[in-house]
């Protein structure tokens with residue numbers, strides 16, 4: 001008898017080994033990243049998902065809190081061919097089920113062929129395949145998690161001081177900590193606000209930039225944040241990362257759609273259509289901008305041509321689908337944050353004229 005099971009939407013129930021007990025459910029996705037497991041597991045964008053690592057051994061360089069992107073693990077559960085004991089202890093301390101000793105190559109192939117799928121997990125003493133199936137039966141479609149933003153956003157406004165060279169209003173839809181760090185390291189003060197913030201609150205703050213963060217789930221479920229972009233378009237420079245790009249595109253009359261299995265990894269090649277330079281990027285998304293609306297597509301994914309960067313120079317809009325904050329890396333695209341803060345200088349120059 002096994003002490004862990006995963007029930008898949010394709011009807012199969014697979015056996016595994018329990019590394020941290022519990023029963024749970026979520027959208028089964030995979031990442032090909034061979035490093036950065038701490039960053040991935042603490043990335044709020046994985047809320048309501050079950051994360052499979054295609055790399056075989058996870059935990060080989062330990063667990064260190066200074067590499068975390070937020071205060072907790074966000075995927076509902078994690079799967080690897082082998083988790084180290086230190087990883088098992090971490091999962092258990094956070095009450096997040098984890099399973100290993102499973103053929104992850106098979107799981108990843110299924111996701112590639114059938115797309116990200118619902119799953120149910122049961123791990124621990126005395127669990128049965130039926131427990132995993134019962135979890136699967138309760139699993140919702142990602143787009144039905146309509147309150148997902150509220151699950152991960154900040155409950156109070158916090159300020160991170162970087163030297164006062166610019167005030168960035170960061171709308172926290174599930175922001176990675178290294179987005180804040182990337183801005184404060186460049187001299188900006190970052191005001192982290194709830195994704196439910198009212199436009200008046202932003203007016204009172206009088207920021208130099210409106211920045212929409214990454215985050216989990218379907219961008220269509222972030223109506224309040226989208227309305228902030230609509231409200232401040234043309235008035236303030238606006239930047240966005242990942243979910244932020246998707247929300248900004250929707251606010252400018254564009255649209256988003258769900259991808260089959262998404263992009264999750266640390267070696268996604270992106271070409272800048274103007275300079276023709278290709279950079280390697282970290283990615284974690286299951287939706288993509290299918291229509292950029294009034295914005296220009298400035299960068300594309302080399303593998304599948306999806307929109308990786310959007311802009312409108314006139315109105316001061318710049319977004320990325322990938323993660324320029326580069327945690328765990330590569331560092332090729334950190335210049336994005338300089339470009340965002342340069343919009344502040346340009347705008348002050350225009351105002352001074």
Ligand SMILES: NC(=O)CC[C@H](N)C(=O)O
Nearest residue numbers: 214215217242243286287
């Ligand atoms: N990392 C993100 O911001 C992810 C955006 C969105 N939830 C998606 O899956 O596409």
